[in-house]
Amino acid sequence: DTEVTQTPKHLVMGMTNKKSLKCEQHMGHRAMYWYKQKAKKPPELMFVYSYEKLSINESVPSRFSPECPNSSLLNLHLHALQPEDSALYLCASSQAGQGQNIQYFGAGTRLSVL
């Protein structure tokens, strides 16, 4: 099983809303990632968690708040977003050991900010 499950698949929110994206995997992976992908562009790394601790934050604005409550779950809390934050948000997971960076991606959440 190489499945990474993301919910919801689609999300429309206003600039004053608070919402959360959810990601789940049951492959025993201890590294999890959030990426942002704009149309016709490659994914851009946002955050990396390793053993449930935040290890990389690519200077993402504070209106995006990641959380890793356990080794299978990864959340991305959204608050006061801007229209330019509309994008496909992808979650990925991998083993955490050195040289074990085969990342498996979810189908993504397509976010529209009005």
Next chain:
Amino acid sequence: GDSVTQMEGPVTLSEEAFLTINCTYTATGYPSLFWYVQYPGEGLQLLLKATKADDKGSNKGFEATYRKETTSFHLEKGSVQVSDSAVYFCASDTGRRALTFGSGTRLQVQP
């Protein structure tokens, strides 16, 4: 810094044609290399990988060989199908637990 360069698309081919999508990389050391495929409206799927020089990754008729001397990892398929229409991303593992992606190449296969 590390980077991955892919050929510009879109690439438009007829069914059963031969496919090559070029990919070159720059990196310190010897990164692992990947090809991911993204079908319309979906996330990325790992297509194939190679972890060291001269390794050949293969899957679903696609192949790519890790060439250290030319720092390349070109994707090939002998006979494409309409169902292969997608965006293909070449990526390298920077070793800092982040993938560096190329810009992506859109493939359109016509019946």
